[in-house]
Amino acid sequence: MAADIEAFEAQRPRLTRLAYRMLGSVSEAEDVVQDAWLRWTRTQDEVLDPAGWLVRVTSRICIDRMRSAKAQREAYRGPWLPEPLIEELNVDPVERAEDVSVAFLLALERLSPLERAVFLLHDVFDEDYGSVAETLGRNEAAVRQLAARARAHVRDNRPRFSVSQEDAAKLAAAFMMAASQGDMAALSSVLAQDAMMVTDGGGKRKASLRPLIGREDIIRLLEGIAWRAGGDEEAWPLSFRAVRINGYPGIVMERDDGPMTVAFQPGEDGKLAAIYMVRNPDKLGHVSAG
Structure with a gap:
């Protein structure tokens, strides 16, 4: 059990970062990671690649949540913004500003759940296409197509310059x-x-x-x-x-x-x-x- 906890905690920051980008919500990201932890403790099979297994589970939970929240988002009153991700100024930033800016997250909102997952897993979290295809239950050609489509949508909205x-x-x-x-x-x-x-x-x-x-x-x-x-x-x-x-x-x-x-x-x-x-x-x- 101690080894299971250690393996999960080693991945927790990465899973939380992924879930926040997928959902635009700090609280929901924490809930998703907790759900992934419960599934991790219940698995009866030996997991040879804990990191890959946890990313797959977290991604699938996020996609399910995005699909179920679609109607609620459409009925949202006024403009929608992501939950603010807050860090103290005296703490070194965990993320590159360009990769977690509000403008970037709003650009991600224009993608379908699958496009968003593919783009984040491949372009932001550096998963190869084969791994992304396995995570999403799609063939690699379809994943490459989703990535290209997502990239085109995001390109014009993602900050293209760095500000100190x-x-x-x-x-x-x-x-x-x-x-x-x-x-x-x-x-x-x-x-x-x-x-x-x-x-x-x-x-x-x-x-x-x-x-x-x-x-x-x-x-x-x-x-x-x-x-x-x-x-x-x-x-x-x-x-x-x-x-x-x-x-x-x-x-x-x-x-x-x-x-x-x-x-x-x-x-x-x-x-x-x-x-x-x-x-x-x-x-x-x-x-x-x-």
């Missing part, structure tokens, strides 16, 4: 400083002309029911929000702290109605390409302002 953590932190800090002071001119200068802002309230907290596209659209919304003391007390955060959200610097805010997160996506022009706010309490159970 220092530069990204400066952009995030500049945005928060300008917002806290109500300085719309400074806010405008931080945003790219075609910047996007997405707020996810899930129908449970106030949020825009459509993505805001373009600097002017975003500024108009922010002008209607009291970001500084003396404004709307419900809009002003009780506290906030800087963290890393999905690979890039972001903010966790504590408000009267609970926490929210603000994730920033830096662009290649030295400005913010996107801002992602998660306000849905169902996605913030693992979040605290600290």
Whole structure:
């Protein structure tokens, strides 16, 4: 039994990373890995390749969950964002920012469950096509076709450039400083002309029911929000702290109605390409302002 536990724990981080990318949910990823552990303890057969066996089981559980959640996702009120993946700034990042950014996860959402699994297993987790085919119960030719189709869908949405953590932190800090002071001119200068802002309230907290596209659209919304003391007390955060959200610097805010997160996506022009706010309490159970 001790050997079984050791073999599983050695794979747990990889399984959790895979499940989070598949489902876009921290809590669901943890549930999937727990389910894989239960199946691991119940197997009566000798497993010659524990790592491969666990990846196969985890992938199949995720695919089943994605298929069953399709109707629920279609009925989701307003824009959908993944659960924020939060790390402290003083901890070395586990992931490359480009591989776990909100923009990348949203691009994955456009794929079918099988396309998503193939793309992640082969292109992100470096599984060979034969192993992916075995995992998904497909022949290798079909898997290669799925991979090519998925790659084409993701290519235009995955960040194609690297931004240093220092530069990204400066952009995030500049945005928060300008917002806290109500300085719309400074806010405008931080945003790219075609910047996007997405707020996810899930129908449970106030949020825009459509993505805001373009600097002017975003500024108009922010002008209607009291970001500084003396404004709307419900809009002003009780506290906030800087963290890393999905690979890039972001903010966790504590408000009267609970926490929210603000994730920033830096662009290649030295400005913010996107801002992602998660306000849905169902996605913030693992979040605290600290």
